[in-house]
Amino acid sequence: MSFLVAFDLEGPLSPQDNAYEIMGRLPQGYELFERLSRYDDLLTLEGRPDYEPGDTLALIVPFLLAYGVKEEDIWAVSRTAFLTPGAKETVAELAALGLPSCIISTSYCQHACRVARELGLPEDRVACTHLPLDTWQDELPPEDREWILEVARSFLGVPLEDDEALKRLGDNFFWEEMPRRAKLGKLFGLVRVVGGTRKTEALTDFARRAGASLDRVVAVGDSITDFHMLRTVREAGGLSLVFNGNAYSLPYGTCAVASSNLTAILPLIKAFVQGGLTAVERKIGELSRSSGEEGPFYHWLLDRSPGEEIISLHARFRARLRGRAAQLG
Known part of the structure; x- marks a missing residue:
């Protein structure tokens, strides 16, 4: 599978x-x-x-x-947008491991497809707003x-x-x-935004095309538009991963990563592929013990509420990367 x-x-x-x-x-x-x-x-x-x-x-x-x-x-x-540090490396390493990636975004397709091309992903792996x-x-x-x-x-x-x-x-x-x-x-x-349950519909379609059941899906999100997709994957036993999330998304994560570089999520994805959620929880314990003052910071959320401390930590990294847009839901 x-x-x-x-x-x-x-x-x-x-x-x-x-x-x-x-x-x-x-x-x-x-x-x-x-x-x-x-x-x-x-x-x-x-x-x-x-x-x-x-x-x-x-x-x-x-x-x-x-x-x-x-x-x-x-x-x-869109041409003024830059990639999150480590995004290109993350997608490339996943591909090298034989793990297909897709993008599910509320963004208008003009923007989403341009970013996908920069990441080396074809347009048929992008769900976006026409x-x-x-x-x-x-x-x-x-x-x-x-x-x-x-x-x-x-x-x-x-x-x-x-x-x-x-x-x-x-x-x-x-x-x-x-x-x-x-x-x-x-x-x-006529505007059909790919958010909320529509993200979950797109995810289900991509998973079907990839031959992956939802318990073998990793969903990476950060905001209110992602909560339904994150919750669906978590409830199915997959890896719901919140990256620099806000208070609307963190409660629906299996785990969360606060970091200035997206490559910080790779150890968790690798652990999930090799040993499931048990291996992810164990890896988070290992990584947390070695995190420096500037992170990355890892949190296991499956059996706990994120709490104000985690929400504030993610808000700090979110603001660092996203600037004024970090305040949006």
């Missing part, structure tokens, strides 16, 4: 949050994205039907259209464009910490007013 290693992209493989940086090129775009990302968190936490964590990449589409963003802009921002912006730009009515810009100003007028106001404004815009605008509502409905 084969194994499979499935990576989230933004965080484990590349520090850049591509959508955040695309929005950052717009007037007060970072601030607008942060409010929409918080609204995404609120919808996820309330368990809104048919909504998945990471659908922020759908929520920002009306604003990308209103500001005239094109696919070339996505490519241009966004034909150039075609849609020609379909957006001018009156809708002006309305969206007004809504953007309204979002920017709400303090980031005011969950109630963000929820009220977002609910009205996305779920009441937008569906009444035929063309815009149609375009918005």
Whole structure:
């Protein structure tokens, strides 16, 4: 029976949050994205039907259209992204060991496929969010464009910490007013972000193609969009590995690694392939005894809550690698 290693992209493989940086090129775009990302968190936490964590990449589409963003802009921002230290070496060593890798990402395909090529992975091993912006730009009515810009100003007028106001404004815009605008509502409905349970669906498909059962899958993630995939793999007896994770992902890991270099996960993957979860737990004990002040730090989480100390440690490494994007869910 084969194994499979499935990576989230933004965080484990590349520090850049591509959508955040695309929005950052717009007037007060970072601030607008942060409010929409918080609204995404609120919808996820309330368990809104048919909504998945990471659908922020759908929520920002009306604003990308209103500001005239094109696919070339996505490519241009993607070209500024660099790989997480050790990412290329990690994927190459897994390949040398006969362990196939795949990428399962909420990222727009323009970005995800470019990063995959840099890592030496073919596009058929990438699941990502399809966004034909150039075609849609020609379909957006001018009156809708002006309305969206007004809504953007309204979002920017709400303090980031005011969950109630963000929820009220977002609910009205996305779920009441937008569906009444035929063309815009149609375009918005076409965006299918690969996050939440859709990541798990993609993982299941990749595992089937690789001939790997879920108890022989390694899933590497770090954020709220990964929790369902991480939980599914952990419950199946596979290796759910959180790399520089946040409070939304750490509770669903079999184990966690806080490090400035992705190669720190390799000893755990090798142990898993050779001896299963028992070998991983034993390896974490060995590695923890030899960790220096700057890590890497290893934690076994299968039978414990991560706790504030582990969450804070991961937050420190997360901020070191991801900068401003580290604060996003």
